[in-house]
Amino acid sequence: MSRIGNLPISIPDGVEIKVSDDNLVTVKGKLGELQQQVDPDISIKIEEGVVVLDRATEQKDHKAKHGLYRALIANMVVGVREGYTIVQELVGVGYKAEAKGQLLEFSLGYSHNIVFELPQEVKAETLSERGKSPTITLKSIDKQLIGQVAAKIRSLRKPEPYKGKGIRYKGEEIRKKAGKAAAEK
Secondary structure, three states, X not given: OHHHHHOOEEOOXXXXXXXXXXXXXXXXXXXXXXXXXOOOOEEEEEEOOEEEEEEOOOOHHXXXXXXXXXHHHHHHHHHHHOOEEEEEEEEOOOOEEEEEOOEEEEEOOOOOOEEEEOOOOOEEEEEOOOOOOOEEEEEEOOHHHHHHHHHHHHHOOOXXXXXXXXXXXXXXXOOOOOOHHHHHO
């Protein structure tokens, strides 16, 4: 991770980064504001439009944190400038999703519908077209949070390996297994 930690983070126009005395990094942009507490062993310098992180020693723990915090701050800069989007598909007969504000209501083949509450930082849109699988589009400025929410939604009905039914990321390839009929031949 130390090679990643050594890379400088360029600050694009419209993004403002502040570091407080207790190593709290605040990134402001046109889409919002994010904060990240950084380990005291990692020092942060802002100079000439770039952010540079340094570690205290060459210990394995410090090297790992160096790369981690550099990646988190870089993700924050991209998030407040452009935002993040994750698209998921519901593959299966009768599978549906409906967005109602911060609530997502799923019909996934269970005996009851599932209501999923989204955090305030995440916005969702659903799209159901005739002849295509319904899709859910999640948008947020926080990469870590949007990934966690998408994983939680996927866990409601993971894609199964025989028919491929379930919730999957758009473009995700599901490795299918041969069924019982293929084994008998």
